[in-house]
Amino acid sequence: xxxxxxxxxxxxxxxxxxxxxxxxxxxxxxxxxxxxxxxxxxxxxxxxxxxxxxxxxxxxxxxxxxxxxxxxxxxxxxxxxxxxxxxxxxxxxxxxxxxxxxxxxxxxxxxxxxxxxxxxxxxxxxxxxxxxxxxxxxxxxxxxxxxxx
Numbered sequence: 001x002x003x004x005x006x007x008x009x010x011x012x013x014x015x016x017x018x019x020x021x022x023x024x025x026x027x028x029x030x031x032x033x034x035x036x037x038x039x040x041x042x043x044x045x046x047x048x049x050x051x052x053x054x055x056x057x058x059x060x061x062x063x064x065x066x067x068x069x070x071x072x073x074x075x076x077x078x079x080x081x082x083x084x085x086x087x088x089x090x091x092x093x094x095x096x097x098x099x100x101x102x103x104x105x106x107x108x109x110x111x112x113x114x115x116x117x118x119x120x121x122x123x124x125x126x127x128x129x130x131x132x133x134x135x136x137x138x139x140x141x142x143x144x145x146x147x148x149x
Contacts, residue, residue: 003030006062010053022053022066035059097122106130 007030011017033048035056054063099105099118107114107129118124 003032003062006030006055006057007064009055010062010064010066014055021069023069025065025067028065030062030064033061033063035061092122096120099123 007024009017011022011024028051031049031051036042036046037059048061048063050061051063051065053066054061056062099121100115101118104114104118106127107124110130113119114124
């Protein structure tokens with residue numbers, strides 16, 4: 001029953017179903033894969049053969065092969081791309097692109113936080129983060145530290 005409900009969400013009633021209508025490929029079956037509970041396991045071992053359509057609910061992935069249900073004129077991004085001068089406001093200033101220290105190539109904040117200026121750069125904001133988080137759990141008046149991946 002849940003599989004039929006998820007298939008219905010992808011094909012008919014889901015968020016994208018009306019805007020981007022699709023049909024199920026004739027021989028396609030909904031594939032179901034449960035996401036591991038542990039975040040580390042997801043990062044280290046999780047694999048899934050995602051199809052081109054799907055949904056995830058309550059940590060369960062539902063994915064299936066579909067084809068567009070569209071018969072109008074098809075266009076590409078190049079057909080609608082604007083040409084000409086690009087306004088300066090759309091460029092990232094050079095001083096905001098990279099870390100202030102050229103020897104720093106990625107965020108590694110296990111030992112200490114990076115300076116505020118480095119945390120406001122494009123390289124930091126868009127890159128992977130590796131830092132230490134202290135989590136306090138009140139259980140019998142004890143606190144514990146947890147290394148966050």
